[in-house]
Amino acid sequence: MQIIYSDQFSQWYVGTGECLDSIVAKRQQSVLSVNFATSSCSVRSVQARFVELWLYVIQRDITAEMKEKNPWHRPLIIFIAILIALGIIALVATAVVQNKPLQPQKYKYGIVLDAGSSHTAVYIYRWQAEKENNTGMVQQIHECDVKGKGISSYSSSVERAGLSLRECMEEAKEEIPIWRHRETPVYLGATAGMRLLRKENASVSDQVLSSVEGFLQTYPFLYQGARIISGQEEGAYGWITVNYLSDNFHKARATMGALDLGGASTQITFVSQQQVESPENSIYFRLYGKDYHVYTHSFLCYGKDQALKLAMAQQLQTSDLPLRDPCFHPGYSQERTVESVSSSPCVSGSPALSSHANFTHVGAGNGTLCHSAVRRIFNFSHCEWGRCSFNGVFQPPVEGQFGAFSAFYFVMNFLNLTSDTLEESKEKLGQYCSTPWAEIKQSYPHIKEKYLAEYCFSGVYILTLLEDGYSFTSDKWKDIHFIKKIGGSAAGWTLGYMLNLTNMIPAEAPDAPPLPHAGYVTIMVLFSLLLVVLLLLCLKLFCWPACTRSKHII
Ligand SMILES: Nc1ccn([C@@H]2O[C@H](COP(=O)(O)OP(=O)(O)OP(=O)(O)O)[C@@H](O)[C@H]2O)c(=O)n1
Numbered sequence: 097m098q099i100i101y102s103d104q105f106s107q108w109y110v111g112t113g114e115c116l117d118s119i120v121a122k123r124q125q126s127v128l129s130v131n132f133a134t135s136s137c138s139v140r141s142v143q144a145r146f147v148e149l150w151l152y153v154i155q156r157d158i159t160a161e162m163k164e165k166n167p168w169h170r171p172l173i174i175f176i177a178i179l180i181a182l183g184i185i186a187l188v189a190t191a192v193v194q195n196k197p198l199q200p201q202k203y204k205y206g207i208v209l210d211a212g213s214s215h216t217a218v219y220i221y222r223w224q225a226e227k228e229n230n231t232g233m234v235q236q237i238h239e240c241d242v243k244g245k246g247i248s249s250y251s252s253s254v255e256r257a258g259l260s261l262r263e264c265m266e267e268a269k270e271e272i273p274i275w276r277h278r279e280t281p282v283y284l285g286a287t288a289g290m291r292l293l294r295k296e297n298a299s300v301s302d303q304v305l306s307s308v309e310g311f312l313q314t315y316p317f318l319y320q321g322a323r324i325i326s327g328q329e330e331g332a333y334g335w336i337t338v339n340y341l342s343d344n345f346h347k348a349r350a351t352m353g354a355l356d357l358g359g360a361s362t363q364i365t366f367v368s369q370q371q372v373e374s375p376e377n378s379i380y381f382r383l384y385g386k387d388y389h390v391y392t393h394s395f396l397c398y399g400k401d402q403a404l405k406l407a408m409a410q411q412l413q414t415s416d417l418p419l420r421d422p423c424f425h426p427g428y429s430q431e432r433t434v435e436s437v438s439s440s441p442c443v444s445g446s447p448a449l450s451s452h453a454n455f456t457h458v459g460a461g462n463g464t465l466c467h468s469a470v471r472r473i474f475n476f477s478h479c480e481w482g483r484c485s486f487n488g489v490f491q492p493p494v495e496g497q498f499g500a501f502s503a504f505y506f507v508m509n510f511l512n513l514t515s516d517t518l519e520e521s522k523e524k525l526g527q528y529c530s531t532p533w534a535e536i537k538q539s540y541p542h543i544k545e546k547y548l549a550e551y552c553f554s555g556v557y558i559l560t561l562l563e564d565g566y567s568f569t570s571d572k573w574k575d576i577h578f579i580k581k582i583g584g585s586a587a588g589w590t591l592g593y594m595l596n597l598t599n600m601i602p603a604e605a606p607d608a609p610p611l612p613h614a615g616y617v618t619i620m621v622l623f624s625l626l627l628v629v630l631l632l633l634c635l636k637l638f639c640w641p642a643c644t645r646s647k648h649i650i
């Protein structure tokens with residue numbers, strides 16, 4: 097085929113025949129070659145017109161050629177176009193479904209009251225209804241500290257125990273949407289204060305529980321019971337809470353031990369590779385398809401308030417009066433009744449205490465002597481197991497990382513010891529204990545004197561319990577993390593308790609969600625790449641011969 101320009105008629109011709117003397121555009125095989133020959137026609141005008149005509153010719157030529165060579169060309173392009181359209185629809189639909197905002201009515205709520213020995217706290221949790229079996233989904237949205245002491249302190253006016261919860265329960269009504277009230281479970285768990293009261297007087301402890309039960313039932317929530325939880329449960333649920341919040345169950349990571357220090361009891365819970373020799377310290381869980389053999393022990397009377405009574409009773413029995421206490425600051429002096437120390441069921445059975453009615457409690461401020469005094473409340477002398485912590489209680493060697501919360505955190509945080517080594521902590525605490533009481537009061541004018549006076553004792557008690565009691569050596573000290581919250585939720589037994597009672601931690605791993613986030617991102621990226629490839633393919637099919645030819649002609 098030749099493309100010929102006729103100067104005479106100022107027109108282009110496509111046809112066969114000999115080249116006139118101006119331009120010859122000659123197609124050889126698939127290449128259109130052009131020869132400009134010197135002739136009577138102006139090369140420039142010929143060039144312009146030639147390109148114009150060439151485009152037209154080549155288009156027609158290619159289409160014809162394609163049709164001839166590949167009769168599927170058009171359907172193929174249509175098919176690819178449909179694929180691209182479907183791909184875009186799929187991408188948009190996936191993005192819309194995946195990122196659809198959850199309706200507020202899709203949230204569920206739960207309330208747990210932690211009736212501790214020193215005070216009661218009300219926790220409100222919230223989770224997405226359709227994701228309740230996924231770990232890390234339940235979050236604390238509110239905490240309310242009940243004013244006054246713990247419910248066990250209402251033994252002489254039991255009806256006030258329930259009423260004391262009013263303010264916090266009213267807050268709960270405000271926090272939770274009204275249409276969810278009837279299906280929101282409310283649980284009350286009482287800990288060591290009530291365990292001690294039950295020991296002293298079971299009927300009074302029942303009356304206190306009835307008082308809180310009656311009061312909680314006046315609320316529109318789904319009342320699920322008020323009971324005294326065992327020390328073993330307290331340890332186990334604290335362990336579940338910290339590991340649930342750290343997402344250790346879902347990711348099948350090593351778990352973290354839990355150390356809880358309350359006012360009247362303290363718990364240690366961790367997974368041990370060694371055999372747990374005593375059955376009462378052994379708990380077994382199957383969570384998300386994995387088995388956990390956990391060691392736990394709760395020491396009743398070794399919460400920091402009862403430990404202080406034990407230490408004072410111990411000193412009262414062995415020292416002259418006034419009681420010169422190395423765990424209180426120099427210059428500190430307080431009149432006390434012997435009864436305030438001896439009335440605790442943790443202390444009773446110390447006959448020597450009854451000989452005085454009152455005594456003066458004087459501070460002597462000495463960290464080393466305080467440590468010796470505190471050590472005396474632990475019994476390290478007998479152990480019928482392979483290994484014991486103290487008081488003849490079996491304990492395997494501590495293993496792995498630990499979260500230490502409640503009073504472990506309050507005290508260590510106040511003393512600014514949360515990131516120090518054991519040696520640094522001892523050194524700083526020694527200095528703190530020997531600081532005069534007047535100076536301490538001046539430095540912390542906003543802290544209640546009762547609490548302020550006890551931080552020296554509490555700090556020494558914590559170091560003694562962890563080092564001498566549980567055998568956290570200097571080396572293992574860095575594995576203890578003093579924490580208050582994990583991701584906005586308080587570390588404590590309440591969350592684990594609710595998760596267990598609402599069956600939100602299944603024994604077997606639930607089926608994977610239809611599209612986890614990572615899968616969603618992968619699919620979106622793959623789809624996008626596929627679309628780009630299809631688009632390029634389409635373009636190439638449309639333009640490839642033309643592009644190839646244009647290279648040759650220009
Ligand atoms: N900000 C705070 C809160 C509490 N405490 C003290 O820490 C101790 C433990 O508090 P908590 O963990 O609330 O103990 P309870 O749960 O009340 O006691 P238990 O678990 O033994 O029943 C108590 O002596 C309390 O006075 C503190 O020093 N600073």
Ligand SMILES: [Ca+2]
Nearest residue numbers: 212287358502
């Ligand atoms: Ca507690």
